[in-house]
Amino acid sequence: MSLPLGRPLPSRALPWQDLPQTKLPNGLGIRYVSRRDVPFLYPETVGPEGRVICMEPIPNAAAALQHNIQSHQHWCLKRGVHPGNVSALNVGAGNGQESSATFTCYPDAAGWSTMQPNDAEVQEGVASYLQNSLRTRAGLEGSLLVSLASLLQRLLPRWLTQRLFRWFAGRMLAKKQQVSCELTSISAVIRQQQLDRVHLMKIDVERAELDVLRGVEAQHWQMIDQVVAEVHDIDGSLEKFQQILRNAAFTSLRCSQDPALSGTTMFLVAASRAPL
Incomplete structure (x- = not known):
């Protein structure tokens, strides 16, 4: 049972300081x-x-x-x-x-941290989550970045936005520990x-x-x-x-x-x- 109330941060910082x-x-x-x-x-x-x-x-x-x-x-x-x-x-x-067990942690995507890593599945999951959430704004905090991403999703072709989301998801997961x-x-x-x-x-x-x-x-x-x-x-x-x-x-x-x-x-x- 895991309750995701925090995300891994560098040891020099308090884990909760920058959480919303x-x-x-x-x-x-x-x-x-x-x-x-x-x-x-x-x-x-x-x-x-x-x-x-x-x-x-x-x-x-x-x-x-x-x-x-x-x-x-x-x-x-x-x-x-x-x-x-x-x-x-x-x-x-x-x-x-x-x-x-050895856990794979993603500081920028803590909810996907796991002891059974599957990089391809995780990247696809994060990309789909971001794309779906931007469409409905469910679970996302309002910010200029979110508004810009939502606008691009409406203006760009679907194939291009999918590539962008996969690239962005890959960047989020690149810092895995x-x-x-x-x-x-x-x-x-x-x-x-x-x-x-x-x-x-x-x-x-x-x-x-x-x-x-x-x-x-x-x-x-x-x-x-x-x-x-x-x-x-x-x-x-x-x-x-x-x-x-x-x-x-x-x-x-x-x-x-x-x-x-x-x-x-x-x-x-x-x-x-x-x-x-």
Whole structure:
């Protein structure tokens, strides 16, 4: 489970300094990479009864996440508000067989950082995301650069804009870095944190989705009520992912694709033991 609230930066800079900020309804400011992540997290982070355990393997992203958690707790304490039980683990979710892995990180495209790199697929995915997002302005901050790119997309031939987006995506990914990160499994976390119920397991691990599910031991599946995951459909992995959930007695499954990700291999899978 990876919550992309930060992106890797040089060690000389604080990981959260140049991230955009959004205001939540309670007045708390949250740093983010994708604005769409914040509404998803808000109900869980402010509730007095909920517990959120985040697993983030990339050190700089984990530091940004920890900073968000501490800022939230500080804001709550000043106002006498219950801060919620949120914790961050600087570790990746795997199948339980390996204790560490080398991750490929993209400082200018943190959401595509992965321990299973596929440069061609990532470049095509970033290019498609940029092209689709500029068309709808979904998930993009307003700026002169965004406005100019949107104008060029409307004026230039489609074949030329596609080439430009692929070139730009290649530039974004050119600064990739290799980082060694610790791995664990969902079952190991369930035992370590002494959990008796997981109401929602959210997965965003860039082509390692099957490994995460394989890290759930048979006796722990019945403790998990819902799963929401971004799944890359490569070599039939989307169907394999859903089949594991069916075998684990999830009776309601839904698969969809964000319009901004049209033309990519990325899909959203939601699974529940109750009707969706």
